[in-house]
Amino acid sequence: MTGSGLSEAAQAASHSNPHGLARVTMRGIQKRFGSIEALRGVDLDLMPGECLGLVGDNAAGKSTLTKVLSGAYVADEGTITIDGALASFRTPAEARRHRIEMVYQDLSLCDTIDVAGNLFLGREKFVGASLFGFLAKRRMAEEARRMLDGLEINIPNMSALVAQLSGGQRQSIAIARAAAFDPQVLIMDEPTSALAVAEVEAVLALIQRLKARGVSVVLITHRLQDLFRVCDRIAVMYEGTKVAERQIAKTDLTEIVKLIVGEGHVSKRGTAS
Numbered sequence: 001m002t003g004s005g006l007s008e009a010a011q012a013a014s015h016s017n018p019h020g021l022a023r024v025t026m027r028g029i030q031k032r033f034g035s036i037e038a039l040r041g042v043d044l045d046l047m048p049g050e051c052l053g054l055v056g057d058n059a060a061g062k063s064t065l066t067k068v069l070s071g072a073y074v075a076d077e078g079t080i081t082i083d084g085a086l087a088s089f090r091t092p093a094e095a096r097r098h099r100i101e102m103v104y105q106d107l108s109l110c111d112t113i114d115v116a117g118n119l120f121l122g123r124e125k126f127v128g129a130s131l132f133g134f135l136a137k138r139r140m141a142e143e144a145r146r147m148l149d150g151l152e153i154n155i156p157n158m159s160a161l162v163a164q165l166s167g168g169q170r171q172s173i174a175i176a177r178a179a180a181f182d183p184q185v186l187i188m189d190e191p192t193s194a195l196a197v198a199e200v201e202a203v204l205a206l207i208q209r210l211k212a213r214g215v216s217v218v219l220i221t222h223r224l225q226d227l228f229r230v231c232d233r234i235a236v237m238y239e240g241t242k243v244a245e246r247q248i249a250k251t252d253l254t255e256i257v258k259l260i261v262g263e264g265h266v267s268k269r270g271t272a273s
């Protein structure tokens with residue numbers, strides 16, 4: 001069963017992209033929560049080293065779609081192909097083995113532990129070692145410092161509790177933590193929603209550096225102007241369906257806004273005009 005599915009999916013991936021094999025190919029993804037059809041059969045491709053902007057009104061299905069890719073949700077229907085091979089994962093840990101990481105909208109940081117501790121959340125081996133005392137703890141702090149430096153993230157006090165940090169610093173830590181797993185796919189759900197201007201710039205610069213390293217980035221944001229700074233492509237979702245996809249050079253803010261509110265892609269009456 002997997003044999004033929006795999007080659008079909010791989011073929012679909014290469015056909016949909018003249019430049020090479022897609023890193024991620026999602027096909028026919030459906031997800032239901034009780035009576036809510038959050039995803040109604042979504043297809044999405046993600047190329048190596050590209051940044052895909054994922055936009056849509058509230059409840060369009062952006063978070064659900066990316067959570068399916070990060071293993072946080074399991075789709076009811078559909079397939080995910082990674083680097084040409086059919087993948088099946090049911091948890092974020094399994095997605096991590098495919099080198100997929102997600103920075104969640106709520107950040108999933110632990111307020112009551114310090115910066116270094118948060119950077120190692122989910123890497124139990126390291127955190128376990130730190131229980132053996134001061135030296136291990138110091139090693140962890142040094143490694144944490146290296147992680148942040150490598151991403152040009154400036155957090156002066158590594159022993160500060162995360163609760164005491166600014167929104168931008170918290171956001172940076174969540175992103176650094178995800179980046180530390182050395183992902184090939186990094187999904188960021190509203191990473192700049194509460195940030196000051198300089199902090200937004202830092203996140204956008206980070207996305208550019210990750211792209212340059214060949215990381216595929218999915219960026220969900222309501223700050224549409226940011227999309228035109230870092231994205232290669234924009235996909236628009238509307239009521240659980242992907243309704244449009246545009247190369248960044250072939251669209252503009254006005255068109256994207258129209259697509260988001262339901263103009264230009266639905267035959268039924270759109271929501272607003």
Ligand SMILES: Nc1ncnc2c1ncn2[C@@H]1O[C@H](COP(=O)(O)OP(=O)(O)O)[C@@H](O)[C@H]1O
Nearest residue numbers: 033036038056057058059060061062063064065
């Ligand atoms: N865990 C959940 N339980 C029930 N309904 C959910 C859950 N997650 C999402 N939904 C519903 O699915 C739809 C899509 O939500 P979501 O993917 O969060 O949209 P977006 O991120 O585009 O705002 C919404 O109607 C939302 O209420």
Ligand SMILES: [Mg+2]
Nearest residue numbers: 062063064105
């Ligand atoms: Mg969301």
